[in-house]
Amino acid sequence: MNGFPDDPKNMPTRLGRRGLFAGSLAFGALAGGRWASVPAAAAALRRTAVPGTVPRLVPMRPHADQIADIKVCLRPFRAAGPRLDVERVGGKVVIHNYGHGGSGWSLSWGSAEMAVGKAAALSPRRVAVVGCGVIGLTTALTAQRAGLDVTIYTRDLLPHTRSVRANGSWTPDSRVALTAPAGPQFADTWERMARYSWKSYRDYLGLPGNPIDFRDSYVLSDTPFDAPEPEPENPDHKGDYATTGMPQQSSEFASYGERIRDIIPASELLSAQENPFAVPYARREPLMIFNFGAYGHLLLSEFYQAGGRIVIREFHTPADMKTLPEPVIINCPGYAARDLWGDRSLIPVRGQTAWLPPQPDVAYGVRYKGASALSKSDGLMIQGFDMSGLGEMDGVGNSFEHADRSEAEKAIGIFENLFARFPAGQG
């Protein structure tokens, strides 16, 4: 199993959001500082949506009695970032590729490229990939594209892997590391991964079944976006990772999004006249999403078409790797590495998503009050990602991989209430 629930936290928030506006101002200044009209100036300075460009939105139908599934996953978080080192087990070379926190989907292709690069350097004819979540699958495909003969050894296939219990949207620095333990070198590694993945995903846009797609994501707030927000502080946690071995505060988590702002479409504010939600402040940002069903089947098909083989197998100890015929093994077990490899540096970060019937006529997502609703091809996904005000600490250290229906209903309730007042100013 592999990877893990990406969550919407890392779309511009808090510091990132302030940076975004600062960046827009700088860009406006570069453009010359002359505006033809007041609206043009507003648009350039604050990226206010041009009047008439906000589409008429079909309301979501978020009701708790429509729950079709609740999925829970444990993000495989490591303070220092994903494990990417190489070790020897008996006569085998094992290249690790796991521990991507809430960014496994987003970083998968870039991380695969790095792991496969190390494998290819050894000039094997064939490689084994252990694990078949999104990290394992993309690693296997990348290895095939590098000309290698690939066998995947895995306990489970999609949709049984933890990967598929994510929310499936572009969140490349969602609890992927802590700033201090990861250090500046990982920031560079992260950027390389994120840029490589972004381009890889763009190659899957516009295909039948929309395996990869974009959604307008509406971020709503009861207070102005540029008003200072208090950093969430958890009174129950003292110290930091260095002193306790566990993250203790939101502020410890790394934020690298600014590094790739040049390729990630910016958000824009909605004027009061354009805002259809009964919430005073709204902005719209394009969000890349991964439709699990279409994308997962496509990746598996590509793997088989290129001659890949899958062996269903569960490893009991790392020594089992010695029994594989392949000399080089790329290890992509996700959270399972905690117990299989005894990697205690893996910290579980619980996440839960509720799935309602698909609403294909709804082509957008909404974030409000620490919850996210996102219309995907396999359902209306609703996730409470920060309903307790804990920020990035939400779910950290929690390995209860069991559905909490009351949490799901609470998150759905936020949107049920929102859409009961939709569109604003009517009814």
Added chain:
Amino acid sequence: MRGLQARLRDAALGAGLLALSVQVAHAAPARAGTSYYTAAQAGRGATAYQQFCAVCHGADLGGAFDVPPLVGRFAANWAGAPLGALFDYMSKAMPLFAPGTLTPEQNADLLAFMLRENGAPAGSRDLTPEGLKTMMFPKMTFATVK
């Protein structure tokens, strides 16, 4: 379409696996007379199972969509493997929501219960954390599969 070569390769691999499983059968027969655990111990394990494990793996050990069952495929996966490896895994990784919180005795009782549910016969001696280190998970047969 897969070529003849690939199919031959699969056949060869299949034969290899068959050879491996025959070897396993020799190594770890669930033969009468082997004492894995006592009926009383499996009973204690059943109580602990309902308390700590059933919430995820199900009262009947059948698992769920996202949770591995502890019978059926589970037996095939562990047949012939050292019980010590399974015991270590349970001790470190389970229960998932509070890993490592059960005592060695509780884990041995749970393992006794799982052996019972997978068709291994009860015997005259308790399964102990020390004793199980030299034992293998028994291979299921037509007579023991449930």
